[in-house]
Amino acid sequence: MARHDARNWHDCSKMIGLLCLVASILLQHGASGQRVKVEPEVLSYLGQTVNLRCAFSDPTGIQLTMVTWIYEPKEGERINIAVFHPSFDPSYPQSPVTGRVSFTPSPPNLASPSIEISNVGMTDEGKYICEYATYPSGNEQGITYLVMLAKPQNSASIVAAVAGNKPVVVARCESVDGRPAAKISWVTTANGNATTVAKLGTDNTETMISEYRMVPTPADNGKDLSCVVAHRTQVKPESFHLKLAVQYAPQVTIVGYDNNWYVGRTNVALTCQASGNPTPTTIQWKTMSGEMPDTVQITDNVLKVLKVDDSVNTTFVCEVKNRIGVGKDQVTVMVREPSVNPSNAGVVAGAVIGSLLALLLVSALIAVLVTRSRRQQQGYRANGGSDMKTRIFGVGKKASKNGTGGGTGSGVGGGNNNGPMYVYNESSSTQGLGEKNNHHQPLTIGGRPEVVATTPTAQDILLSNELDDAERRKFDELEEEERYDHYTGGAPILQLRPPHDQNDIIGDYLDDDMESQRDGSVISRTAVYV
Incomplete structure (x- = not known):
């Protein structure tokens, strides 16, 4: 029993010692890494001059020997772009930034060996490392990311579509030559979806193209559609408000027939209502019999019947055309016998009401007389x-x-x-x-x-x-x-x-x-x- 407890205590001691060793190593590495001070990220636009700052914060007890700036692109190998030793002049090895990079201030010093790069391009984007050679600690470094920005040119447009049964492009939105790539989204009540593709632009920029597709219907014509472009160079997303343009053949409806056209009725009319995109160009009235009654007058989309007779007992057709196609509607008129004259109906109604009132008056008078007679009898x-x-x-x-x-x-x-x-x-x-x-x-x-x-x-x-x-x-x-x-x-x-x-x-x-x-x-x- 005692041996078992002693063995457990020995294992715990080993584990604690190992943890303490790892912690000390991490602390030393963290302390040494924190002594090289750099900016985590630097933003720059095309053609500007950027300043990459570097400094050793606490060189007490440490001998600074040399400093080297290293460039590491997103794709490629690391390369030295600037080297400084107190005993020698600054050195700028061959690199993509040769001729555009220099230490600042000049002459440089080991305590603050910052550099600047002029006329930066999109290919200059990447990781820049400031590395110190020290004694007895060895090499210590700090990393700065250079992010190149390019403000894109944004635009949106409507694509005219003809109503049909297949999905087609009804709107397009573009963000051209931006860096980093823009994000495009759509806001609409129309039933569709968007597809977005990226294309490489000039000088390592990116162009984003988004298209909105749907099966267009006449009901979608005129609906609101918005393209929203978000980019790092913009304070807020840019929004483009559009309206869908769906082309379709005329849709026609005839109104005005109340199913009460009787012989002798005057001034009744039918109205041909049509909608279409583009706007209808022609409206034509016809009859199924081929002959238009003599009592009919036509003015644009209104067919007026001066006086209803048996010749109006036919089917009227309204035909409307535009560039997309033809639309039509028809109504069949059933001529009825003359209805009761409204004035006679009023007289009859008045007579009935008068008779009722007279009957009520006579009843009241009889009631009064009967009551009076009973009182007199008593x-x-x-x-x-x-x-x-x-x-x-x-x-x-x-x-x-x-x-x-x-x-x-x-x-x-x-x-x-x-x-x-x-x-x-x-x-x-x-x-x-x-x-x-x-x-x-x-x-x-x-x-x-x-x-x-x-x-x-x-x-x-x-x-x-x-x-x-x-x-x-x-x-x-x-x-x-x-x-x-x-x-x-x-x-x-x-x-x-x-x-x-x-x-x-x-x-x-x-x-x-x-x-x-x-x-x-x-x-x-x-x-x-x-």
């Missing part, structure tokens, strides 16, 4: 009037008691209690009696003026006959005190007479008017006792 309560008074039933038994009554019912105060109805004026009892009823004459009985019916009226007869026999017998058997209760010596009964004695209303009125009391008497529901 009688009116006393309204405070004192000039007119009505008494129902004659002096009957009272006259008999005074010795003037008879049993025949034909004299004064006969036994018929359902005698005539008398009306008199309270202010002038003798005069008003004659004025109210010409059939009754004043008569003095017992020192008081009485009224005697000389000739009974039709109303009196109706009132007398309509009373129920049972009620009449019951009324005759009652004593005067019981009939009139405590109004024996009072004034006449005030009762409003029905407005007009009609055949069945009066009898029903009187029958319904009388009401039996607990003491056996019968009184009127509507009479007002004064």
